[in-house]
Amino acid sequence: xxxxxxxxxxxxxxxxxxxxxxxxxxxxxxxxxxxxxxxxxxxxxxxxxxxxxxxxxxxxxxxxxxxxxxxxxxxxxxxxxxxxxxxxxxxxxxxxxxxxxxxxxxxxxxxxxxxxxxxxxxxxxxxxxxxxxxxxxxxxxxxxxxxxxxxxxxxxxxxxxxxxxxxxxxxxxxxxxxxxxxxxxxxxxxxxxxxxxxxxxxxxxxxxxxxxxxxxxxxxxxxxxxxxxxxxxxxxxxxxxxxxxxxxxxxxxxxxxxxxxxxxxxxxxxxxxxxxxxxxxxxxxxxxxxxxxxxxxxxxxxxxxxxxxxxxxxxxxxxxxxxxxxxxxxxxxxxxxxxxxxxxxxxxxxxxxxxxxxxxxxxxxxxxxxxxxxxxxx
Numbered sequence: 113x114x115x116x117x118x119x120x121x122x123x124x125x126x127x128x129x130x131x132x133x134x135x136x137x138x139x140x141x142x143x144x145x146x147x148x149x150x151x152x153x154x155x156x157x158x159x160x161x162x163x164x165x166x167x168x169x170x171x172x173x174x175x176x177x178x179x180x181x182x183x184x185x186x187x188x189x190x191x192x193x194x195x196x197x198x199x200x201x202x203x204x205x206x207x208x209x210x211x212x213x214x215x216x217x218x219x220x221x222x223x224x225x226x227x228x229x230x231x232x233x234x235x236x237x238x239x240x241x242x243x244x245x246x247x248x249x250x251x252x253x254x255x256x257x258x259x260x261x262x263x264x265x266x267x268x269x270x271x272x273x274x275x276x277x278x279x280x281x282x283x284x285x286x287x288x289x290x291x292x293x294x295x296x297x298x299x300x301x302x303x304x305x306x307x308x309x310x311x312x313x314x315x316x317x318x319x320x321x322x323x324x325x326x327x328x329x330x331x332x333x334x335x336x337x338x339x340x341x342x343x344x345x346x347x348x349x350x351x352x353x354x355x356x357x358x359x360x361x362x363x364x365x366x367x368x369x370x371x372x373x374x375x376x377x378x379x380x381x382x383x384x385x386x387x388x389x390x391x392x393x394x395x396x397x398x399x400x401x402x403x404x405x406x407x408x409x410x411x412x413x414x415x416x417x418x419x420x421x422x423x424x425x426x427x428x429x430x431x432x433x434x435x436x437x438x439x440x441x442x443x444x445x446x447x448x449x450x451x452x453x454x455x456x457x458x459x460x461x462x463x464x465x466x467x468x469x470x471x472x473x474x475x476x477x478x479x480x481x482x483x484x485x486x487x488x489x490x
Contacts, residue, residue, distance in 0.1 A: 138165045138166070138167070139166060139167070139185045139186065139488060140166075140167045140169060140183040140184050140185060141161075141166055141167070141168060141169070141184065141185060141186040141187065141188065141484070142168075142169050142170070142171050142174065142184055142186070142187040142188065143157070143158055143161070143168050143188045143190075144170070144171040144187070144188065144189050144190060144192065145170075145171075145190065145191075146158065146168055146169070146170050150311065150338075150364065151393060152286055152289045152290065152367075153283075153284070153393050154190070155289075156284045156286070156289065156473055156476070157284065157476070157477075157480065159477075160473075160474075160477030160478075160480070160481065161477070161480065161481065161484075164481055166484070169184065171187070171189075171213070174187075174213070181220075184222060185222065185223060185488060186222065186223040186224075186225065186484060186487060186488060187217055187222055187223070187224050187225070188225040188226075188227070189224070189225070189226050189227070189249070190226075190227045190229065191229055192210060192226065192245065192249065193242050193245040193246045193249060194242060195207055195210075195241050195242050195245070198341075203241060204241075207241040207244075207245065210245055211244075211245065211248065214245070214248050214249070214252060217252070218248075218252045223254045223255075223487045223488065224249075224252055224253045224254050224255075225253065225254065225255045225256075225257060225483070225484075225487070226249045226250075226253040226255075226256055226257070227256075227257040227258075227259070228256055228257065228258050228259075228263050228267070228390075229259070229390065229391055230388055230389060230390050230391070231266065231387065231388050231389065231390045250267075250270065250271070250274060253277060254277065254487055255277055255279050255483060255487060256274065256277045256278050256279065257279050257280075257281050257480075257483070258278060258279070258280050258281075259280075259281065259282060259283040259391045259411075259412070260283075260390065260391055260410075260411030260412055260414065260415050261280065261411070261414070261415055262390065262410075262411035262414050262415075263278075263390060263391075263411060264278055264280070266390075279479075279483055281476055281479045281480060281483070282415075282470060282471035282475065282476060283391060283393065283396050283412065283471060283476075284396075284471060284472070284473045284476040284477075285396060285399075285400050285467045285468060285471055285472055285473055286393075286396055286397045286400035286401070287400045287401075287464065287467075287468060287473075289400070290367045290368070290370040290371055290401075291367070291368060291370070291371045292371060293371055293374070293375065293401045293402050294371045294372050294374070294375025294376075295375065296375050296376070296378075296457060298378060298449065298453045298454065298456065298457060299453055300449065300450060300453045303330045303331055303332045303357070304330060304331045304332070304378055304379075304442070304445060304446045304449055305332050305334070305376070305377045305378045305379075306325065306331060306332065306333045306334070306377065306378065306379065306380075306381045306406075306442070307333075307334050307336065307373065307374065307377035307379070307380050307381065307403075308321060308333070308334070308335045308336065308337070308380070308381055308382065309336045309337055309365065309370070309373065309374070309380065309394060309397075310337050310382075310394045311337055311338060311340075312335065312337040312338060312339040312340065312344070312345075312348070312362060313339075313340045313344075314340065314344065315384070315385045315388055315389070316382070316383065316384055316385070317383040317384065317385060317434065318335060318348060319347075319348070319351060320383055320431065320434060320435055320438070321333070321335075321381065321383045321438065322335070322348070322351050322352060322355065322358055323351070323435070324383075324435050324438050324439050324442070325355075325357065325358065325442070326355035326357065326358060327355075328357070328439070328442065330446065331357060331442060331446065332357045332358075332359065333357060333358045333359070333381070334358075334359045334360075334361060334373075334377065335348070335358070335359070335360050335361065335362070336361040336365050336373055337361075337362070337363075337364070337365060338362070338363060338364040338365075339362050345362045348360060348362065349362070370397075370401075371401060374397075374398065374401040374403055375401075377403065378403075378445070378449060378456050379398075379403055379404045379405060379406060379424075379445060379456055379459075379460070380394070380395075380398040380403050380404075380405045380406070380407075381405070381406040381407070381438075381442070382394055382395060382405060382406070382407040383406075383407070383408065383434065383438050384407065384408055384410055386408050386409075386410065386427070386428070389408070389410045390410060390411045390412075391410070391411055391412050392407070392410055392412045395407055395410075395412050395413065396412065396467060396471075398460075398463075399460070399463035399464055399466070399467050400464060400467065401460075401464070402457070402460040402461050402463075402464045403460040403463075404422055404423045404424070404456060404459040404460045404463055405423050405424065406423075406424040406426075406438070406441045406442060406445060407423070407424070407425060407426075408425070408426060408427060408428065408434075408437075409425040409426065409427050413425045416463075416466065418466075419462065419463060419466045421459075422459040422460075422462040422463050422466070423459065423463060424441040424444060424445055426438065426440070426441050
């Protein structure tokens, strides 16, 4: 009889465990933003969750009804600390709205996950408000996802107590996300072909890049991406005048054109601001499509020290030092190509192999699901 009771209890526990697991897999969550037409990152993160049965909702619908609000068990925020600095009114409106949402989430006891993408906001005018939002996210998040180990160091410098909240999940690869990579046939006789691709914004030091490359011989530069606003686009067009080796494609680049754009270049150049930049999806994009990069040593590249010989990383202290370091890196790449036209191609292939080993989409999806399960069952 006792043996029968024990067996029944064990069966009951297993049954309860299965019900709990199914409840976790089928739970309603918010992943914000749920869609980003300009970046496959969101889709890569969300797709494995939806395949497992998670129901993904938009943050804007959180207060659509009491029933819906109660159904949401976990909220995952990306870039939530960023505030539009287009006008002071828009900035304050965004700040108070986001503060209200965070307060409600905190008081309601819903699990909160925040991904730390940058050192600080790139928007200068709303930096203080962004800092206040960041403080709330640090205090109220149940989990902080980081994509590079440098993020952990920066968080612990703020407060050692954050250690228990930090979860490292590598940035997923983009291999074939925009279509298959295009084969390249470089030639020693051609100039070194550089590409900047992505949203065209001031913090990315586009002007410094154009001024650096503009007077260099046997170097061509293509800048492809949508500018922050028409005024910034006009400023870049004026800067490109009398610099025939610079080609501007100041528009959103459709997904279908990215493989060809990357295939027609020798390497990608990304002269980011070290004061605010930490991770770079564009660096991962370049590596995913077998292109190496010239880029300051941001957190994404710090994590890749074992592959350091296959990309051009540099550091700088000020604008003058940045210009000099960038120029030196470009000249080094030129020398590599002159010596062997295939060397940059091989470096790009080596970096694709590296990220496929260390941060494939499948690994990232599994880690995210495990984190959600842990938070939901705590």
